[in-house]
Amino acid sequence: PQTIYLKDYTPPAWLVDTVDLDVSIEADGTVVSATQTLRRNPAVADQPLVLDGEELETLAVSVDGREHPYLASATSLTLNDLPASCTLRTVVRIQPDNNTRLSGMYRSKDGYFTQCEAQGFRRITWFMDRPDVMSTYTVTLHADRATFPVLLANGNPVASGDEANGRHWATWADPFRKPAYLFALVAGKLDVLRDTFRTASGREVQLAIYVEPGKLDQCPHAMAALKKSMKWDEERFGLECDLDHYMIVAVGDFNMGAMENKGLNIFNTKYVLARPDVATDVDFENIDRVVAHEYFHNWTGNRVTCRDWFQLSLKEGLTVFRDQEFGADLHNRQTARIREVRGLRAAQFPEDAGPMAHPIRPESFVEINNFYTATVYEKGAEVIRMIQTLIGRDAFRAGMDEYFRRHDGQAVTCEDFVAAMAAASGFDFTQFMRWYRQPGTPRIAADGFWDADSASYTLTLSQSNPRASDDAPYLIPVRVALFAADGRLLPGSERLLQLSASSQSFVFENVAEEPVPSLLRDFSAPVYLDFDDTPEQLTVLLAHESDPFNAWEAGQRLATRLILAASTEIAAGRTPVWPASFVDAARQLLQSHAERGAAFVAEALTLPGETTLAELISVVDPDALHAARNSLSRHLAEQLENEFAGLYASLTVSEAYTPSSEHAGRRALRNLCLSYLVEFDGEAVRELAFKQFREADNMTDQFAALAALANINAADCRQRDSALAEFYARWQDEALVVDKWLQVQSTSRRPDTLATVKALTAHPAFDLGNPNKIYALIRAFGANLVRFNAADGSGYAFMAEQILALHDRNPQVASRLARCFDRWKKFDAGRQAHAQAALRRVRDHQGLSRDVLEVVTRALG
Numbered sequence: 001p002q003t004i005y006l007k008d009y010t011p012p013a014w015l016v017d018t019v020d021l022d023v024s025i026e027a028d029g030t031v032v033s034a035t036q037t038l039r040r041n042p043a044v045a046d047q048p049l050v051l052d053g054e055e056l057e058t059l060a061v062s063v064d065g066r067e068h069p070y071l072a073s074a075t076s077l078t079l080n081d082l083p084a085s086c087t088l089r090t091v092v093r094i095q096p097d098n099n100t101r102l103s104g105m106y107r108s109k110d111g112y113f114t115q116c117e118a119q120g121f122r123r124i125t126w127f128m129d130r131p132d133v134m135s136t137y138t139v140t141l142h143a144d145r146a147t148f149p150v151l152l153a154n155g156n157p158v159a160s161g162d163e164a165n166g167r168h169w170a171t172w173a174d175p176f177r178k179p180a181y182l183f184a185l186v187a188g189k190l191d192v193l194r195d196t197f198r199t200a201s202g203r204e205v206q207l208a209i210y211v212e213p214g215k216l217d218q219c220p221h222a223m224a225a226l227k228k229s230m231k232w233d234e235e236r237f238g239l240e241c242d243l244d245h246y247m248i249v250a251v252g253d254f255n256m257g258a259m260e261n262k263g264l265n266i267f268n269t270k271y272v273l274a275r276p277d278v279a280t281d282v283d284f285e286n287i288d289r290v291v292a293h294e295y296f297h298n299w300t301g302n303r304v305t306c307r308d309w310f311q312l313s314l315k316e317g318l319t320v321f322r323d324q325e326f327g328a329d330l331h332n333r334q335t336a337r338i339r340e341v342r343g344l345r346a347a348q349f350p351e352d353a354g355p356m357a358h359p360i361r362p363e364s365f366v367e368i369n370n371f372y373t374a375t376v377y378e379k380g381a382e383v384i385r386m387i388q389t390l391i392g393r394d395a396f397r398a399g400m401d402e403y404f405r406r407h408d409g410q411a412v413t414c415e416d417f418v419a420a421m422a423a424a425s426g427f428d429f430t431q432f433m434r435w436y437r438q439p440g441t442p443r444i445a446a447d448g449f450w451d452a453d454s455a456s457y458t459l460t461l462s463q464s465n466p467r468a469s470d471d472a473p474y475l476i477p478v479r480v481a482l483f484a485a486d487g488r489l490l491p492g493s494e495r496l497l498q499l500s501a502s503s504q505s506f507v508f509e510n511v512a513e514e515p516v517p518s519l520l521r522d523f524s525a526p527v528y529l530d531f532d533d534t535p536e537q538l539t540v541l542l543a544h545e546s547d548p549f550n551a552w553e554a555g556q557r558l559a560t561r562l563i564l565a566a567s568t569e570i571a572a573g574r575t576p577v578w579p580a581s582f583v584d585a586a587r588q589l590l591q592s593h594a595e596r597g598a599a600f601v602a603e604a605l606t607l608p609g610e611t612t613l614a615e616l617i618s619v620v621d622p623d624a625l626h627a628a629r630n631s632l633s634r635h636l637a638e639q640l641e642n643e644f645a646g647l648y649a650s651l652t653v654s655e656a657y658t659p660s661s662e663h664a665g666r667r668a669l670r671n672l673c674l675s676y677l678v679e680f681d682g683e684a685v686r687e688l689a690f691k692q693f694r695e696a697d698n699m700t701d702q703f704a705a706l707a708a709l710a711n712i713n714a715a716d717c718r719q720r721d722s723a724l725a726e727f728y729a730r731w732q733d734e735a736l737v738v739d740k741w742l743q744v745q746s747t748s749r750r751p752d753t754l755a756t757v758k759a760l761t762a763h764p765a766f767d768l769g770n771p772n773k774i775y776a777l778i779r780a781f782g783a784n785l786v787r788f789n790a791a792d793g794s795g796y797a798f799m800a801e802q803i804l805a806l807h808d809r810n811p812q813v814a815s816r817l818a819r820c821f822d823r824w825k826k827f828d829a830g831r832q833a834h835a836q837a838a839l840r841r842v843r844d845h846q847g848l849s850r851d852v853l854e855v856v857t858r859a860l861g
């Protein structure tokens, strides 16, 4: 397959001012008539008109009302000898009922839906399907009235009416120019929740959330999230909603989380539907974040869009940063940051060290859908955060204002964004641009020296990035502070250092005692930090650091060292010994929950994940690592049994359920206590978990109890079997809850997990046509480090089979499964041989989809 390069970008030869679509949904397919008004781009030399298309049956082509010769291939339509401006009409038939890729127009249970990012519009009609072609759209839909009573498209409703044979039609007009990837339509039988929002300038926006019939009682949280997002964007960035109608439609079959189509967002049901008995605290919070994310795209992505797909992080990194800030303001800033970094380390750091590593602005791709990655999104957000850290919040806001002043209505590049920030702040970002151009996670090595005579502390920071193409240094913001051994913050020691050289020393004066340095506070840059801090220093920070992120980080560093050392011991056949100081620190944390907040304490007592830990080891022994982490959990459970049991009893939330951060924090800590208590398996704790499972009045507590039971290793556990069976029996008609049931089994640490997962692929609840089911059962299994990477290669063989079963049907989702192999080279020779064989089997499959081929080729390369 062809590789596309950023360096080859050229502007479009033709511009499309208006697009008129007539879409008729019929029994033998959908007929799409498209009328485009075209003119040559005056900035580009004359070229034929070349339109993109995929799986289109061409019925007619005319120019200015007359037939015009054209050259059609499977993926392009070329017209020569066109006047400088003209009207092109094409008529095609498409088959949305057979569209299993969920890109373009497709059928789902309750109707027809579209997904056009990145290149789905070409599956609907012939078009220059690239984000720098921006047009004004008018859309008329026709369909059977009884089956598809709701007809929606972007923008405002213009007119509607009945037709012969029980059919009806509706016309929508979107007043804003937009790229084709923001086009959407929906035709279905759906219920609607309506509301309104009055903007700061007094305009009333009509809000609507459309869902599967019968699910209206699961919509109010998403509606509230939408209104909060609208208000927040006005207050924080001065950005008002520009639309008269803002609609969200939820669909159960969707490849990703949600899509920001102008005025007509289409969402995975997972990020809309919530009710306390079916959604967890985490689900409620994710809905807030995703609803906000898509709404924020209306400015960062839609009003100002990307020139080309290499600039994806321009909209995604910035919009993730905005949704993170919203989430932090709405919930709990401290734990939000901790979770962001936990996620970054679990997904983006491994990606940046593996075969799919790429800069946040990639320089080439084979299939753009493979680049909707943790790097483009999450590392992209970290890069935006660093810009704000370097210039300050006020200058960042001024930079955003300048960005919109310069580029509203345009399709632009990452450089354009940074130039606006530079203009507003006067800051020189030349060196900083390296963050956009290099893959890999930089490392900072830190070394401190306290000189008693001069009462000064010299901190030397050196940077490196073995994945970068050269040795040039990054500009890295490093927040630091110094603490006394008794935990006092040393006055005047809080600084933002700008590390710009390969190695640089920073001197702190008036430091009268040997300090405890706290580096990279609030995770001021997405880097690895190598610093030989002592356990005593880390214990001081865990107890006293006023930056909650770095307090948490100190605990993670302590636990990481212990687990990694224990993993080596276990691999060598020895039993690990755990220091009493760690247990004491954990005890103090538990005792401080009232002052420090239950949510924080829950985060601090959650041990680093196996995937994150594996990145720190050169040759990973997944069994030893798993055993080491479990052993530390069990040790804490044994040593702190009374504390865990006491807190479990006292932290009950007696008020009616709300997903507030305060209640959610209490539930998180209580459920963490339960997970420690079941480490200590026995009839009493099994009964305790089972009682919680049965009596819980909310999904957070019910699911936490189910997860605790599902992890019990013993072959026979009556409570585990009953809980799993009862859970399915009760929730089998709630698709999103069934996903939880699948996932809790595929992520179990039990040795028979692969057998369970295999059996579940034949269960009526599993459906290869539904991405959520695949993610819950198959991809989640791929993230189960110890079971997926089984020494006999059975996990790899299973995954290869699933990829091949899916690649043709849904290449995007199959390709996400293929990413489970990213880190195969980190394991021993035996595992590597099995993984390589599985990857080769996939690669050599005849007719393998381009999406999967790119991933497995890079993995094998």
Ligand code: HT7
Residues within 6 Å of the ligand: 115, 117, 118, 255, 256, 257, 258, 259, 260, 293, 294, 297, 316, 369, 372, 812
């Ligand atoms: N901008 C949206 C991306 C998206 C997407 C991309 C490829 C294939 C399917 C997709 N569904 C949604 C999502 C977002 O970042 O908001």
Ligand code: ZN
Residues within 6 Å of the ligand: 293, 297, 315, 316, 319
């Ligand atoms: Zn996005």
